[in-house]
């Protein structure tokens with residue numbers, strides 16, 4: 001029996017590179033065709049950027065650094081928490097994942113392809129939002145700062161994708177995931193914005209600052225306001241990495257490929 | 261000649277003592293059978309008998325409690341990727357990405373199975389499927405039968421050694437059914453083996469070399485359709501349901517009872 005497998009070992013495994021390329025192409029097409037998700041993750045932030053150029057909204061929200069940070073976060077949050085997790089849950093329910101899983105493509109590859117395409121899209125969307133934002137709000141950043149913002153956007157995407165993955169891991173039905181995803185969206189935003197602002201008291205401020213949106217927000221605004229690296233940034237980074245580790249673990253540990 | 265071949269080549273599929281449970285419920289209970297090269301093997305049984313679950317264990321979709329599944333000498337549990345490369349699969353309930361077109365789906369799955377097809381080859385194969393008009397149509401806009409035809413084509417895209425078909429003729433019109441049987445015959449001619457499930461005893465009797473009838477996850481009987489008829493034609497349960505010459509359907513109902521399953 002061994003000899004058979006040894007003979008076949010190299011010949012019987014289809015090319016991983018070809019499989020990965022095919023998956024990436026297919027996942028990109030699927031993502032681009034889900035217009036709602038693409039439009040929401042670019043248009044919604046831009047609307048926020050445009051609206052805040054009028055009147056006093058900006059100063060009330062706390063300066064253009066915060067507004068651009070908020071816009072970037074809105075884009076990431078919609079496409080990761082609502083877009084990615086819903087598509088995944090839907091594909092699981094329809095048996096798309098099962099069909100992929102009976103092919104010789106390793107399972108990690110099926111998931112990795114989706115995540116790579118998702119992060120790449122987030123990167124492009126964030127770049128657009130960032131450029132529009134700095135133009136509309138008259139900020140001039142150097143190349144290093146632009147790169148830093150994009151790096152933080154990738155960090156944010158990873159964090160929200162991990163949260164989305166955990167959601168799909170813990171909850172089975174796509175209807176429930178849809179509903180919970182929306183509630184989570186609002187809670188995370190409120191926690192990060194209101195909590196972080198200090199309106200709700202000191203305890204809430206601490207919780208808000210350490211929350212996913214709060215930590216990311218602090219990060220964005222310290223780069224956008226051209227502040228130097230501070231201890232607070234270190235904590236924010238730590239918080240983001242912590243969330244990524246914890247939620248990825250939950251999302252991988254409890255993930256089920258079939259909906260039953 | 262055949263005996264010599266058998267001593268050299270491992271069977272295409274060998275299942276021994278297969279047990280699968282969902283939670284505390286055992287739905288495949290000690291199943292064992294083998295399938296030889298070039299054989300069309302029918303897995304028959306009432307709704308809920310455990311046919312799809314058995315196939316899922318072969319495909320590596322569920323982890324069996326016990327037992328071994330070996331495809332052409334490759335143990336599925338230990339070498340899932342190598343085993344999957346040998347399998348062509350059509351699942352009873354699954355779907356392709358709704359937003360992809362037929363052409364994109366063919367391209368994706370060709371890539372996943374390591375088959376390099378040119379654009380012209382892809383289009384040609386889609387045309388022979390009778391889906392030439394629908395080339396750019398998204399999967400979600402295809403009719404049920406068209407989706408089924410595509411699924412069957414994808415299952416054979418890499419000329420698999422072993423083809424697993426779960427109710428392949430469900431939802432097909434008579435023309436497509438015929439085309440399907442022709443394709444299956446052709447694949448068999450090229451050296452593939454086929455394991456299929458069906459609820460049409462007529463179909464099973466006509467196309468399967470051997471059939472296994474299972475119920476509650478247990479093997480009730482196994483053999484060529486003619487052997488089974490011969491073996492069970494005098495069973496009182498079979499005689500009670502037969503009108504005239506005993507058919508495979510009479511044997512099936514005789515062995516599995518005539519009440520409807522939930």
Ligand SMILES: Nc1ncnc2c1ncn2[C@@H]1O[C@H](COP(=O)(O)OP(=O)(O)OP(=O)(O)O)[C@@H](O)[C@H]1O
Nearest residue numbers: 260282287305306307308309310311312313314352
């Ligand atoms: N994912 C699952 N979780 C729990 N129970 C399941 C699951 N899949 C199947 N079952 C149960 O296992 C039993 C066998 O199901 P299976 O799908 O294998 O039957 P089948 O022979 O393919 O039936 P059919 O002819 O209706 O397709 C059924 O009682 C079914 O309810």
Ligand SMILES: [Mg+2]
Nearest residue numbers: 311312352426
């Ligand atoms: Mg079934």
